[in-house]
Amino acid sequence: MNPTMTKKLLLTLLAWGIALIVFFPIFWMVLTGFKTEGEAVATPPSLFFEPTLAGYHEVMARADYLKFALNSIVISFGSTLLALIVAIPSAYSMAFLPTKRTRGTLLWMLSTKMLPPVGVLMPVYLLFRDMGLLDSQLGLTIVYMLMNLPIVVWMLYTFFKDIPKDILEAGRMDGAGTLQEVLYLLLPLTLPGIASTGLLSVILSWNEAFWSLNLTTSDAAPLTAFIASFSSPEGLFWAKLSAASTLAIAPILIFGWLTQKQMVRGLTFGAVK
Amino acid sequence: MATLQLNNIVKDFGGTQVIKGVDLEVKDREFVVFVGPSGCGKSTLMRMIAGLESTTSGEIAIDGQRVNEVGPADRGLAMVFQSYALYPHMTVEDNMGFSLRLAKVPRAERREKVLAAARILQLEPLLDRKPRALSGGQRQRVAIGRAIVRNPSIFLFDEPLSNLDAALRVQMRIELARLHEELDATMIYVTHDQIEAMTMADKIVVLQDGVVEQIGSPMELYHHPRNRFVAGFIGSPKMNFLEVEVRGADAEGVDVALPGGDCRVPVAGDGVSAGDTLTLGIRPEHLVLDEAGPLTGRIQVIERLGGVTSLYLEHGDSEWILVADGNVAHRVHDEVRFTFDPACAHLFTADGLALAHLTRHPLADIDRKENRASSASDGR
Numbered sequence: 001m002n003p004t005m006t007k008k009l010l011l012t013l014l015a016w017g018i019a020l021i022v023f024f025p026i027f028w029m030v031l032t033g034f035k036t037e038g039e040a041v042a043t044p045p046s047l048f049f050e051p052t053l054a055g056y057h058e059v060m061a062r063a064d065y066l067k068f069a070l071n072s073i074v075i076s077f078g079s080t081l082l083a084l085i086v087a088i089p090s091a092y093s094m095a096f097l098p099t100k101r102t103r104g105t106l107l108w109m110l111s112t113k114m115l116p117p118v119g120v121l122m123p124v125y126l127l128f129r130d131m132g133l134l135d136s137q138l139g140l141t142i143v144y145m146l147m148n149l150p151i152v153v154w155m156l157y158t159f160f161k162d163i164p165k166d167i168l169e170a171g172r173m174d175g176a177g178t179l180q181e182v183l184y185l186l187l188p189l190t191l192p193g194i195a196s197t198g199l200l201s202v203i204l205s206w207n208e209a210f211w212s213l214n215l216t217t218s219d220a221a222p223l224t225a226f227i228a229s230f231s232s233p234e235g236l237f238w239a240k241l242s243a244a245s246t247l248a249i250a251p252i253l254i255f256g257w258l259t260q261k262q263m264v265r266g267l268t269f270g271a272v273k
Numbered sequence: 274m275a276t277l278q279l280n281n282i283v284k285d286f287g288g289t290q291v292i293k294g295v296d297l298e299v300k301d302r303e304f305v306v307f308v309g310p311s312g313c314g315k316s317t318l319m320r321m322i323a324g325l326e327s328t329t330s331g332e333i334a335i336d337g338q339r340v341n342e343v344g345p346a347d348r349g350l351a352m353v354f355q356s357y358a359l360y361p362h363m364t365v366e367d368n369m370g371f372s373l374r375l376a377k378v379p380r381a382e383r384r385e386k387v388l389a390a391a392r393i394l395q396l397e398p399l400l401d402r403k404p405r406a407l408s409g410g411q412r413q414r415v416a417i418g419r420a421i422v423r424n425p426s427i428f429l430f431d432e433p434l435s436n437l438d439a440a441l442r443v444q445m446r447i448e449l450a451r452l453h454e455e456l457d458a459t460m461i462y463v464t465h466d467q468i469e470a471m472t473m474a475d476k477i478v479v480l481q482d483g484v485v486e487q488i489g490s491p492m493e494l495y496h497h498p499r500n501r502f503v504a505g506f507i508g509s510p511k512m513n514f515l516e517v518e519v520r521g522a523d524a525e526g527v528d529v530a531l532p533g534g535d536c537r538v539p540v541a542g543d544g545v546s547a548g549d550t551l552t553l554g555i556r557p558e559h560l561v562l563d564e565a566g567p568l569t570g571r572i573q574v575i576e577r578l579g580g581v582t583s584l585y586l587e588h589g590d591s592e593w594i595l596v597a598d599g600n601v602a603h604r605v606h607d608e609v610r611f612t613f614d615p616a617c618a619h620l621f622t623a624d625g626l627a628l629a630h631l632t633r634h635p636l637a638d639i640d641r642k643e644n645r646a647s648s649a650s651d652g653r
């Protein structure tokens with residue numbers, strides 16, 4: 001075997017190893033969801049067992065899954081839409097009308113992601129309380145939008161940067177104003193990038209738990225709160241918790257699987273071309 | 274009707290002047306070519322005319338109207354980019370009709386105009402294709418078609434042919450010349466290519482470092498370069514230069530010392546006196562092999578192109594290029610003698626300015642129209 005083959009083999013094994021490590025907890029969770037509470041905590045863990053839907057029945061009986069799911073959908077897609085609406089103009093101005101401070105602004109925006117969210121929980125909570133946004137879809141949508149904005153702006157900025165300047169200048173010569181330039185040239189040209197940015201934002205919002213647990217109680221609670229409601233003070237019921245978690249991640253898992261081609265294409269957009 | 278005037282225009286990019294006060298007058302239907310070394314500001318000047326770049330100071334006027342504050346789309350210009358800059362997500366038809374779509378021209382009328390332009394450029398079979406499914410030459414034609422559809426009064430071309438291969442370049446060059454006749458529009462053209470500049474231009478503008486060195490017809494620049502830079506830039510291979518000492522000078526000519534004897538160059542010698550050092554300039558094609566010639570050189574390299582042969586000669590520390598006919602039998606390292614007609618020689622003072630020739634070359638003021646059959650008579 002020649003060295004490049006060996007290297008390839010090792011890399012493939014490594015990739016499979018990492019994939020397995022990442023995938024195993026999810027696999028185990030799905031498995032546990034079909035066990036009885038007794039089997040779920042058995043040591044050594046049982047791999048072969050009689051699958052039961054008891055956990056799911058109980059979960060569905062105890063909470064209104066559809067309401068939580070609907071909240072998740074509204075909030076994650078809503079916040080993504082809002083983030084794109086805000087981010088497209090800002091990324092446009094940073095990519096095409098840069099100033100001396102553009103680079104710094106971008107870095108500063110990204111640096112806010114390094115701030116622990118709990119650091120701003122108090123002010124946000126008080127603001128929301130006074131504005132009546134606690135436990136509302138709108139409130140959570142706004143928070144998620146702000147949470148993802150730095151990443152969305154940054155990604156759109158890099159996609160916009162990749163558009164040849166000549167094409168936009170040709171558009172200006174043809175009589176396109178800024179709005180027409182964006183609608184007819186920029187957006188169609190960067191659609192793969194915008195789509196993958198949107199997908200990423202949806203996924204990040206879907207999985208967010210800190211803000212949803214702290215800012216919602218029942219009306220606007222998304223699926224992350226749904227999961228949390230099964231880790232009750234009376235003790236953990238692993239089978240039920242696993243069933244609830246599986247229900248919570250199922251939609252986004254399917255969504256991600258359906259759009260993974262688009263995701264990969266968008267995220268490598270520009271790099272390959 | 275479309276004329277263009279540039280009055281002392283300046284472009285400053287954050288402290289560095291790139292265009293340093295350019296004056297230019299372009300007449301209606303004229304074909305003006307900008308040439309100059311890389312980085313001299315050709316593209317910047319063109320982009321300022323287009324309105325894509327702001328003007329730091331000075332005035333740009335189209336048809337006598339100041340347009341400094343007018344946006345690029347409203348100056349009545351169309352520009353063809355070196356990179357073609359086609360919209361990759363649109364078909365050829367949509368590319369060409371984009372300006373009309375923005376101007377809210379009804380669909381039927383739009384299609385009619387696009388078809389008319391496509392017919393001129395033989396693009397009809399390609400109208401439904403996307404740019405990525407076109408060859409370089411076809412893309413170039415679409416870019417030109419997009420300009421034609423706008424029916425501009427002035428066309429701007431920034432090195433439009435530089436991405437094409439040699440054969441296609443020749444073909445497109447002729448096609449552009451034909452287009453100029455057919456459209457009767459004013460055209461401004463940037464190129465690196467000597468042949469494009471010499472064959473297409475009514476007027477060549479030679480730029481160096483943001484300054485206009487000379488403006489004139491191709492033959493005028495060739496026969497009467499204003500200074501040493503223009504003399505060296507126009508013509509290929511480059512003009513030969515040799516430092517010479519003046520023996521005597523008057524208004525009727527200047528006598529200079531050459532290795533094999535003196536020579537009288539018929540240029541106005543006012544202000545020059547014996548003992549001065551001047552630079553003699555002779556084009557390679559004006560040097561003639563001659564057993565009795567006053568100049569000698571040893572052949573270093575021979576380039577045989579078939580029809581003509583270039584000889585690279587060395588004599589002491591001076592180097593010469595000589596273009597002879599294709600049948601020269603000399604070998605490398607041969608010692609050859611050569612001469613030239615003094616009327617073809619140029620003399621430059623120490624600050625690079627040319628001494629004026631006593632007689633103007635008969636072709637220096639020739640009109641482009643005399644070189645080309647007009648569209649009416651060539652049977653098209």
Ligand SMILES: Nc1ncnc2c1ncn2[C@@H]1O[C@H](COP(=O)(O)OP(=O)(O)OP(=O)(O)O)[C@@H](O)[C@H]1O
Nearest residue numbers: 286287291309310311312313314315316317318465
């Ligand atoms: N946006 C800009 N900011 C700063 N300097 C610039 C800018 N655009 C061009 N320049 C400078 O202006 C000078 C002229 O550039 P320009 O593109 O006009 O040259 P050019 O004659 O078209 O060259 P080429 O033949 O290589 O295309 C160059 O030195 C270039 O670095």
Ligand SMILES: [Mg+2]
Nearest residue numbers: 315316317431
């Ligand atoms: Mg250029």
